[in-house]
Amino acid sequence: MKSLGIVAIMGVGLIGGSIGLALRQRGLSDRVIGIGRKPARLRKAKQLGAVTETTTNIERGVSEADIVIVCTPVQYVVEHVKQISQYVRPEAMITDVGSTKQTIVEGLKNIENGQFIGSHPMAGSDQGGVVNAVADLFQKRTVVVTPHKRTSKNIQSRITKFWKSLGARVVELDCKEHDRAVAVISHLPHAISSVLSNQANAKQLLLAAGGWTDTTRIAGADPELWLAILRDNNKQVVRAVDRFLNDLHKFRDALDSDNSRVLLRYLNQGKQNRESLGN
Structure with a gap:
């Protein structure tokens, strides 16, 4: 070349x-x-x-x-x-x-x-x-x-x-379209991973295995670097967090009411979306 x-x-x-x-x-x-x-x-x-x-x-x-x-x-x-x-x-x-x-x-x-x-x-x-x-x-x-x-x-x-x-x-x-997209597929996952990493106490962490480590891996990245990213794209990330919380509340309510249909819809769609990446 x-x-x-x-x-x-x-x-x-x-x-x-x-x-x-x-x-x-x-x-x-x-x-x-x-x-x-x-x-x-x-x-x-x-x-x-x-x-x-x-x-x-x-x-x-x-x-x-x-x-x-x-x-x-x-x-x-x-x-x-x-x-x-x-x-x-x-x-x-x-x-x-x-x-x-x-x-x-x-x-x-x-x-x-x-x-x-x-x-x-x-x-x-x-x-x-x-x-x-x-x-x-x-x-x-x-x-x-x-x-x-x-x-x-x-x-x-x-x-x-x-x-x-x-x-x-x-x-x-377009730069605006980019920032909307990465708020969902990059910045929101990092925020969730960081918050999730704060949920377990020291005794619970002794039991941590693949599910925990896979889901929280990105929380191990440089905090100062990610603070700057999240602040710069804060409006789009807040919108993404709000949409996520809305779905999380629906998931929580379905769990509380033992609504298997709604729970399976989220679980199946999540599985399909993840498998669509092919890796």
């Missing part, structure tokens, strides 16, 4: 590191530049092969880049892209990997240089950091891209090619 050129990654953690590993293992870039604030973490990323060179200086890291991927927490993405746009070439493509999109896309309608388009890889782990990065993280996973109405067709084509080259399936959504 043709080289994607020079790629700069700001924030070489789980996602950024996995992008770097995928690029290098697939021979898609000879220069993958890691940018960050902490030299020790950058050295680790280079040692693990996620990047070919590192820098703590944004200008030095992005000035020659053809593609820049911002992999920092959602509350910093707009600021970081604006900083990057001061130093990139006009034709450079800039994207991010944030779990929320409306605030980011609407905050980056106009930048100095480069062309921005939002991305959200629907891949990850409750275990963060570059030490947990893997080259096949995006293989057969969905990446949502969220162009603005001003986004050029060329940039839309380039971002699709980029993610597909890492093995992903690309879906295009």
